[in-house]
Amino acid sequence: MNTDIMKTVERVVRPLPCDKTHKNRMRADLYSQLERIFEEELAKDNDQAAALGRAKVRFGEPVPLQKELRAALPSLQQWQTALDRWITGQREGMSTLRYAAGFGLRTAGVLLLFFTVMVGFGTFYLQDPIIMMVWPLFLAIASLFGTNCFTHIILGELGLSAFEVDSRGVLLMKTWRLAVAAVGAGFSVTFSFFVLIKATSAGVYGGWVLGAFVLPMVSTIVLFLIVVGLLAQVELEDRRWSQLQLD
Known part of the structure; x- marks a missing residue:
């Protein structure tokens, strides 16, 4: 062109x-x-x-x-x-690391605000002090959700770097990058499940725990591959234009 x-x-x-x-x-x-x-x-x-x-x-x-x-x-x-x-905080020319960090912090902050309102309503309006006991769990959920947002944006960028676009369309050139990104996304979500299960099960584990780890791992990897594959065409074509230095 x-x-x-x-x-x-x-x-x-x-x-x-x-x-x-x-x-x-x-x-x-x-x-x-x-x-x-x-x-x-x-x-x-x-x-x-x-x-x-x-x-x-x-x-x-x-x-x-x-x-x-x-x-x-x-x-x-x-x-x-x-x-x-406004929601993502993404701007033209913003680095991936800055965007991922900002979006992760924003997401965690919004969830913390939501959970704070819930806990405050339950504690002071319903006069139920037991609700305060779940505050650490809410804090963990918000933190893990924000961390996963950050991690998935970084890994998504790694996955997109496995593709190249030319006159023939989008081509998968570096399969190992996509594989590493997908497995990393699966581990990120699985680790979050592990933390939440450990925080809520009081150390009691059953035979279902292995399935609880395998299911999010496999489903996350599959969804990650689908989403990155669908985004590759749009993202790479957009970058070919948006990275042009205009006088």
Whole structure:
């Protein structure tokens, strides 16, 4: 693909408040339009620089095109995009580590706030002091949930790095990375189950414990592989565009 044409298209699409799937579709459509214009101009004098300049003029300025495309976006999608960014805290150019840490802390904080309200309501309104006894369990759940959010984002990035995208589509190039990421996700969830079972069973274990560990391990690995496989096409295509350095 022509990098100059890609940058021209990306100046229009990048600021738009919509999901990555929608952005990728718009990028493909706009790229094909600008490429056709460029080829028409190039046929006139075979001067690539001049042809690109004329094609950009015919294509239009980025700001008016942004306004036109923004107006065509459904309001619900714009609200969903804003809500998603607020919940996850993800921003353009943010590193994976910073995003994972921020999302993990935010998730744990929200759960802690929710559990605090529950415990406070039960203790002071219902006058049931026994409820305070479950506070350590709630704290463990919030901490483990936040930790798993952090871990799965990091492992998800490792899983995505196993894929590459080219003209043929998304290809799995480094199977071992995907396998390590999936097994790591399974161990993360299984360890969380182990901690919760140990905290609530008072040291009494039965034959069902092995199944309680195997089930989350296997189901997490399978779900992880499915989700990463589905995300690979959208994520890698988006990164090919969003990582372009615009002047």
